[in-house]
Amino acid sequence: MIRFSTSVKFACLSAALLLGACTHKQEAVTTAPPPVAVAPPPAPAPAPVTSSIIPGSAEDLRVNVGDTVRFALDEYNVEESDKALLGRQAAWLQRYPAVRVSIEGHADERGTREYNLALGARRANAVKEYLVSQGVSTGRVETVSYGKERPVCTSSDEGCWSQNRRGVTIVSGGANS
Amino acid sequence: MKKFLMVLAGLVALASTPALAQLRVDVTQGNAQPLPIAIPDFVGDHHAGANIAGVVRADLERSGLFRPLDQKGFAERITNINAVPNFGSWRSITAQGLVTGQVTQQPDGRLRVDFRLWDVYGESQMLGLQFFTTPENWRRIAHMVSDAVYERITGEKGYFDTRIVFISETGPALKRVKRLAIMDEDGANPIFLTNGSYMVLTPRFNPTAQMIAYMSYIATKPRVYLFDIETGKQEVLGNFPNMTFSPRFSPDGNKVALTLETGGNSDVYVMDLRSRAVQRLTSDPGIDTAPSFSPDGRQIAFESDRGGSQQVYLMNADGSGQRRITFGQGNNGTPVWSPRGDLLAFTKQQGSQFTIGVMRTDGSGERLISSGGRDEGPTWAPNGRVLMYSRGLSGGGGSQIWSVDVTGRNQRRVLTPGSASDPAWSPLIH
Amino acid sequence: MSSSSPTRARAAATATYRRTHPTTARGPRYGVLVSVAFHAAVVAAALFTFQRNFDMPEDSNVVPVDLVTIADVTNVAAQALPAPEPEKLDIPVPALEAPPEPQLQAVEPAPVPPVPKFDVKKDVKPAEKPVEPKKTAAVNFDALLNKLTTPEKPVKNTKPAERVIPGIGSGNAMTANIADALKSQIYRCWSPPTGAPDARDLVVDYALRLNPDGTVGGLQLTPGTAATAAGNAYTRAAAEAASRAIYQCQPYRLPAERYNVWREINPLRFDPHQMMEQ
Numbered sequence: 001m002i003r004f005s006t007s008v009k010f011a012c013l014s015a016a017l018l019l020g021a022c023t024h025k026q027e028a029v030t031t032a033p034p035p036v037a038v039a040p041p042p043a044p045a046p047a048p049v050t051s052s053i054i055p056g057s058a059e060d061l062r063v064n065v066g067d068t069v070r071f072a073l074d075e076y077n078v079e080e081s082d083k084a085l086l087g088r089q090a091a092w093l094q095r096y097p098a099v100r101v102s103i104e105g106h107a108d109e110r111g112t113r114e115y116n117l118a119l120g121a122r123r124a125n126a127v128k129e130y131l132v133s134q135g136v137s138t139g140r141v142e143t144v145s146y147g148k149e150r151p152v153c154t155s156s157d158e159g160c161w162s163q164n165r166r167g168v169t170i171v172s173g174g175a176n177s
Numbered sequence: 178m179k180k181f182l183m184v185l186a187g188l189v190a191l192a193s194t195p196a197l198a199q200l201r202v203d204v205t206q207g208n209a210q211p212l213p214i215a216i217p218d219f220v221g222d223h224h225a226g227a228n229i230a231g232v233v234r235a236d237l238e239r240s241g242l243f244r245p246l247d248q249k250g251f252a253e254r255i256t257n258i259n260a261v262p263n264f265g266s267w268r269s270i271t272a273q274g275l276v277t278g279q280v281t282q283q284p285d286g287r288l289r290v291d292f293r294l295w296d297v298y299g300e301s302q303m304l305g306l307q308f309f310t311t312p313e314n315w316r317r318i319a320h321m322v323s324d325a326v327y328e329r330i331t332g333e334k335g336y337f338d339t340r341i342v343f344i345s346e347t348g349p350a351l352k353r354v355k356r357l358a359i360m361d362e363d364g365a366n367p368i369f370l371t372n373g374s375y376m377v378l379t380p381r382f383n384p385t386a387q388m389i390a391y392m393s394y395i396a397t398k399p400r401v402y403l404f405d406i407e408t409g410k411q412e413v414l415g416n417f418p419n420m421t422f423s424p425r426f427s428p429d430g431n432k433v434a435l436t437l438e439t440g441g442n443s444d445v446y447v448m449d450l451r452s453r454a455v456q457r458l459t460s461d462p463g464i465d466t467a468p469s470f471s472p473d474g475r476q477i478a479f480e481s482d483r484g485g486s487q488q489v490y491l492m493n494a495d496g497s498g499q500r501r502i503t504f505g506q507g508n509n510g511t512p513v514w515s516p517r518g519d520l521l522a523f524t525k526q527q528g529s530q531f532t533i534g535v536m537r538t539d540g541s542g543e544r545l546i547s548s549g550g551r552d553e554g555p556t557w558a559p560n561g562r563v564l565m566y567s568r569g570l571s572g573g574g575g576s577q578i579w580s581v582d583v584t585g586r587n588q589r590r591v592l593t594p595g596s597a598s599d600p601a602w603s604p605l606i607h
Numbered sequence: 608m609s610s611s612s613p614t615r616a617r618a619a620a621t622a623t624y625r626r627t628h629p630t631t632a633r634g635p636r637y638g639v640l641v642s643v644a645f646h647a648a649v650v651a652a653a654l655f656t657f658q659r660n661f662d663m664p665e666d667s668n669v670v671p672v673d674l675v676t677i678a679d680v681t682n683v684a685a686q687a688l689p690a691p692e693p694e695k696l697d698i699p700v701p702a703l704e705a706p707p708e709p710q711l712q713a714v715e716p717a718p719v720p721p722v723p724k725f726d727v728k729k730d731v732k733p734a735e736k737p738v739e740p741k742k743t744a745a746v747n748f749d750a751l752l753n754k755l756t757t758p759e760k761p762v763k764n765t766k767p768a769e770r771v772i773p774g775i776g777s778g779n780a781m782t783a784n785i786a787d788a789l790k791s792q793i794y795r796c797w798s799p800p801t802g803a804p805d806a807r808d809l810v811v812d813y814a815l816r817l818n819p820d821g822t823v824g825g826l827q828l829t830p831g832t833a834a835t836a837a838g839n840a841y842t843r844a845a846a847e848a849a850s851r852a853i854y855q856c857q858p859y860r861l862p863a864e865r866y867n868v869w870r871e872i873n874p875l876r877f878d879p880h881q882m883m884e885q
Contacts, residue, residue, distance in 0.1 A: 076441070102397070109569070110529050112510045112553050113379060113599070114423040115480065115487055118436065118443035118464040121420060125441025144399065145420060145438070149376060154350045154573025156529060199873045202786045205881050207797035207852070273851050296847070298854035331800055332844030519804040562802050584801060
């Protein structure tokens with residue numbers, strides 16, 4: 001009994017902390033598109049959108065280049081429509097040769113946990129292979145699969161599913177900041 | 178038949194001769210009902226006695242095979258468990274079984290728990306056992322009593338003195354925190370084993386319930402780890418260059434089958450825990466994952482999409498003889514071999530519908546046994562009679578753990594502190 | 608026997624037990640079964656080690672437990688109601704080759720029972736609730752037979768019992784109806800164990816002797832089933848479930864004038880195959 005209540009307290013405490021933390025992050029995300037800079041170190045002063053983003057930063061890749069490509073259901077080949085974006089990523093990576101990236105592979109909810117981990121790995125690897133084919137050296141690109149564990153939306157419809165079937169290029173090191 | 182008709186003729190002629198007046202009757206239909214059983218509070222230590230009997234009642238009721246009767250209706254008050262009960266009075270309240278028990282404090286501070294199981298209609302004792310334990314272990318004793326009663330009545334081992342390792346889920350849907358957690362089979366005593374700063378998935382017990390294999394994102398690369406429950410120590414399993422996931426122990430506990438992803442392709446490997454030798458079992462370009470050993474350790478069921486869609490396959494434990502066994506509708510994955518060896522549980526996916534099914538180990542006799550629509554990841558009770566699984570809720574509403582009898586009856590939610598998924602059932606602990 | 612120290616983190620449990628035959632009703636019959644149970648308990652106890660030491664931050668789950676099998680009740684004689692004699696049926700064991708292989712040939716349509724006439728009561732309840740036996744046995748029997756021959760409302764959760772008596776042709780309609788009547792009274796009480804991997808383990812045969820008032824006069828497993836049950840926990844459980852059904856549903860309402868037909872039923876077979884396939 002004592003054990004139980006202690007655990008529950010733990011749970012509540014952690015949950016509370018997490019909720020707090022997450023609320024913060026969500027605010028940050030929602031305010032991202034507008035002019036205010038959202039990089040962890042607050043921008044020095046209000047400034048026009050583009051100039052607030054440091055070239056070669058994680059933010060630069062995400063906002064100015066684009067970090068996400070989408071996949072068809074149960075597929076992992078890079079879509080023609082996404083090749084331009086990945087080409088920009090490759091060019092950007094060549095401009096900033098110190099940057100290392102990690103490709104996250106994700107799946108929608110329509111697959112078992114294990115299968116989706118494997119599918120996410122296929123997708124991440126497909127993105128990596130495309131970047132490498134565009135001249136990025138293999139050693140700069142890692143992959144990680146999150147399967148269906150990190151959705152960006154939770155409704156059960158194609159609109160949401162297609163958002164979740166994605167490969168996201170994340171700067172993992174060597175970026176300007 | 179002729180011979181028998183002659184006997185019948187004789188029967189008519191010599192109806193008074195008992196030897197010939199035998200009617201043969203074949204009862205082939207019954208009325209499947211939970212067994213009405215009376216479990217009065219154990220006598221002796223009043224508090225502990227009520228607690229233990231309460232847990233036993235709850236255990237047996239949860240199984241769906243027993244119907245503990247309301248104590249208010251009891252006509253006889255048990256005061257001495259060494260006296261034969263007044264069976265008539267228990268029959269009068271429709272009890273077919275009766276459990277009487279007694280809890281006494283020993284001079285050394287331990288609890289002594291005696292109980293007897295009575296056949297009310299047969300008017301005989303079916304079982305009598307005695308336990309000694311420290312007072313704080315009263316719940317375990319209660320579960321052991323439940324196991325003993327269950328086994329004596331059903332003929333198969335119980336599963337109440339077991340634990341469930343699972344993934345506790347907290348936080349908002351888009352930023353779920355997933356922690357490794359463990360609790361008793363009835364949901365009591367939940368304990369978190371990891372702190373939530375990294376995601377963990379798919380825990381599995383080893384055959385002694387002492388070790389948990391699971392996937393963790395604690396480092397950059399998600400990998401399979403081992404968690405020693407006794408010491409709390411975690412270690413990464415093996416020195417694999419890439420993501421490893423979907424672990425499962427061999428029945429002797431000496432090996433772990435898992436999936437290694439290389440260059441986007443997932444294949445099944447097996448690692449010997451003593452020698453740390455690694456053997457690759459599958460090597461085709463499809464997704465091969467979710468391995469599960471047969472109880473004799475000779476075969477491994479797994480899923481593969483090598484044929485175009487996710488289906489269940491079998492292979493010998495050395496990787497030879499790979500063959501597909503599911504050909505029905507939809508995708509079929511996450512095969513889990515019953516501890517009894519007779520069935521495979523699996524997850525069937527049709528569109529966005531996920532259902533738990535069981536089938537014979539050659540893929541025949543498929544039966545779907547859950548109805549949640551988002552049910553996946555089955556795990557067997559050690560007696561092969563009951564399963565638990567994850568049930569997802571729509572709209573990011575989290576996840577629950579449910580249980581169901583292998584017959585498909587008695588679907589019910591397993592109480593967990595908050596959202597929970599990926600249950601894995603331990604072997605019997607005692 | 609020995610007993611281990613409870614202070615050890617991994618307390619080995621030990622078991623001691625004394626075998627005394629219970630002097631309760633059907634003790635001797637259960638002797639073998641009880642013995643099996645006790646041996647199982649001893650083996651379980653021998654394996655009864657607690658290897659887990661949940662050294663979690665907030666808890667320790669060391670569970671020192673000793674398990675002891677307690678003796679059968681020893682004061683039964685003093686306290687028990689006059690213990691009925693252990694029953695012995697003088698029903699001869701059927702010779703092994705005698706009964707033809709039970710065959711479930713459907714006898715359709717059911718033979719018309721030569722029952723004179725039925726006083727059909729409109730409010731005859733389905734056979735779910737045990738009808739109070741003693742008071743209106745005859746009327747209820749009529750109603751029952753009527754129900755058997757007019758397949759109108761099937762009882763909930765069940766299929767109507769098949770109107771077949773293996774080994775007995777349709778030539779003897781009265782016998783068939785008596786068997787049907789008995790079956791339809793037993794099945795309400797029979798909750799077969801359906802969990803066994805092999806349904807064959809669950810088929811059990813009893814020899815049942817009925818008293819003229821329809822109560823159980825004697826009940827014994829056939830030697831074949833008894834032998835199987837001694838070594839198979841599923842069979843034993845199935846046998847006990849059948850036994851509970853037989854006792855629970857007594858007294859049986861059967862035509863008194865045909866007592867010579869139903870005084871002994873052998874074998875009374877319980878076979879849940881069909882139920883398990885549903």
